[in-house]
Amino acid sequence: MTNERKTDAEFVARLLAKDAFPGQPAPASGHLSDRILADFDRIATRRRRGLFAVLRAGLQMAWPGASLWQPGMALAASLACGLIVGAMMAPSPAADASVVATSQTADTTIPVSDMLGDLS
Amino acid sequence: MHTDPDGELILRVGRGDRAAAQTLLARHLPKMLGLAKRMLSERDPAEAEDAVQEAFLRVWQHAARWSPGKAKFETWLYRIVLNQCYDRLRRRKTDDLDKAAEVIDDAPAPDRGLETAETAAAVQQALADLPERQRAALLLCHYEEMGNIQAAEILGISVEALESLLARGRRALRTKLKHLIEA
Numbered sequence: 001m002t003n004e005r006k007t008d009a010e011f012v013a014r015l016l017a018k019d020a021f022p023g024q025p026a027p028a029s030g031h032l033s034d035r036i037l038a039d040f041d042r043i044a045t046r047r048r049r050g051l052f053a054v055l056r057a058g059l060q061m062a063w064p065g066a067s068l069w070q071p072g073m074a075l076a077a078s079l080a081c082g083l084i085v086g087a088m089m090a091p092s093p094a095a096d097a098s099v100v101a102t103s104q105t106a107d108t109t110i111p112v113s114d115m116l117g118d119l120s
Numbered sequence: 121m122h123t124d125p126d127g128e129l130i131l132r133v134g135r136g137d138r139a140a141a142q143t144l145l146a147r148h149l150p151k152m153l154g155l156a157k158r159m160l161s162e163r164d165p166a167e168a169e170d171a172v173q174e175a176f177l178r179v180w181q182h183a184a185r186w187s188p189g190k191a192k193f194e195t196w197l198y199r200i201v202l203n204q205c206y207d208r209l210r211r212r213k214t215d216d217l218d219k220a221a222e223v224i225d226d227a228p229a230p231d232r233g234l235e236t237a238e239t240a241a242a243v244q245q246a247l248a249d250l251p252e253r254q255r256a257a258l259l260l261c262h263y264e265e266m267g268n269i270q271a272a273e274i275l276g277i278s279v280e281a282l283e284s285l286l287a288r289g290r291r292a293l294r295t296k297l298k299h300l301i302e303a
Contacts, residue, residue, distance in 0.1 A: 011294045015243065
């Protein structure tokens with residue numbers, strides 16, 4: 001700090017130490033505290049009634065103490081696993097073709113009269 | 121990584137804990153009100169109260185998203201209060217500043233002599249004449265007795281920039297008020 005700055009700093013410290021501008025915290029009126037807490041109550045009530053709050057409460061029941069993102073991530077992960085497993089278990093195209101052929105064969109029925117003709 | 125004495129309280133506030141809100145308020149309201157009154161030059165106590173009320177409203181609104189470990193709650197609160205004061209100072213009309221010299225604490229001060237009262241008024245006016253950021257720097261370092269690092273963090277500037285603000289503010293005060301010490 002330069003000499004000049006030091007002199008300025010000392011001056012201000014002396015000036016403010018003369019109790020000209022007391023450093024004690026200003027007491028807050030009871031009304032101000034009540035107004036600020038009323039704001040808190042209003043916001044807390046709005047949060048409890050919102051849809052988001054209902055969802056959060058439901059998730060907290062399933063997973064107590066978890067942050068909101070944890071059950072959501074678990075759900076997303078389980079959906080992803082389900083999709084992957086489902087994709088892996090899907091029948092192959094070749095299998096599809098034989099199924100189609102079998103079904104076509106089953107559809108080709110021999111009329112009974114023809115069968116009886118062969119037996120006689 | 122610094123431990124935040126208010127960290128647990130603000131998390132509880134985010135979950136709707138009224139007792140935690142009351143504790144935070146009791147802990148910080150007097151300091152914040154004092155800062156707002158000095159920043160707004162104690163011209164209108166109601167204005168300082170409005171600024172502080174608005175600041176705590178922001179706290180209640182954002183408490184649920186508070187991330188512990190990023191910054192101290194007190195630092196964040198100081199910043200919100202100062203921003204509220206800056207907004208109000210900018211909204212004031214220029215001609216209102218002329219009236220500031222007339223507005224002195226009207227309440228009787230039985231333990232303070234006339235000289236002390238005049239000194240207080242002169243200091244108050246000189247602080248009011250400072251640019252808002254110089255005023256904020258001086259109030260944080262002198263009245264809130266903060267270190268430079270914490271004050272710089274609240275103002276969102278480097279320590280060097282803070283020291284520059286302090287130097288300019290002190291120089292301006294000394295220029296205006298040296299007669300009070302020399303008398």
